[in-house]
Amino acid sequence: MPVKGTVEVDVTKAVETHIQAAIANALSGDPSKLVEAVVRSALEVKKDTYSRQTVFQAMVNDMIRSAAQEEFKRWIDEHKAVIRSAVAKRLDAAGGTFLEAVADKLVSGLAESFSVSCYLKVEED
Numbered sequence: 001m002p003v004k005g006t007v008e009v010d011v012t013k014a015v016e017t018h019i020q021a022a023i024a025n026a027l028s029g030d031p032s033k034l035v036e037a038v039v040r041s042a043l044e045v046k047k048d049t050y051s052r053q054t055v056f057q058a059m060v061n062d063m064i065r066s067a068a069q070e071e072f073k074r075w076i077d078e079h080k081a082v083i084r085s086a087v088a089k090r091l092d093a094a095g096g097t098f099l100e101a102v103a104d105k106l107v108s109g110l111a112e113s114f115s116v117s118c119y120l121k122v123e124e125d
Contacts, residue, residue: 076111083107
């Protein structure tokens with residue numbers, strides 16, 4: 001005659017026990033291998049599944065761009081007079097103070113960003 005009854009299994013407890021055993025096993029091994037695996041994993045993490053770069057690569061690229069931008073700003077500051085002169089010459093300095101003002105704005109724009117836009121609106125009466 002079959003025996004009928006109910007068996008209750010605490011799945012959460014079983015999973016936690018399995019995870020704890022796996023962690024204990026990992027920690028009981030060679031610590032240098034565990035550290036190496038953790039570092040490798042941290043350096044290979046991507047922001048999301050669509051990212052080409054790892055988070056670390058993106059961070060390094062941002063740091064390089066920032067350093068390059070700072071250096072470029074320094075260079076622009078050192079060469080403002082030459083740049084201003086070249087822009088004024090190119091725009092035909094015969095225009096006088098207006099072209100000098102445009103040249104000044106272009107130079108200061110370059111110090112702030114890698115691209116400069118110039119918009120000239122001519123209003124006729």
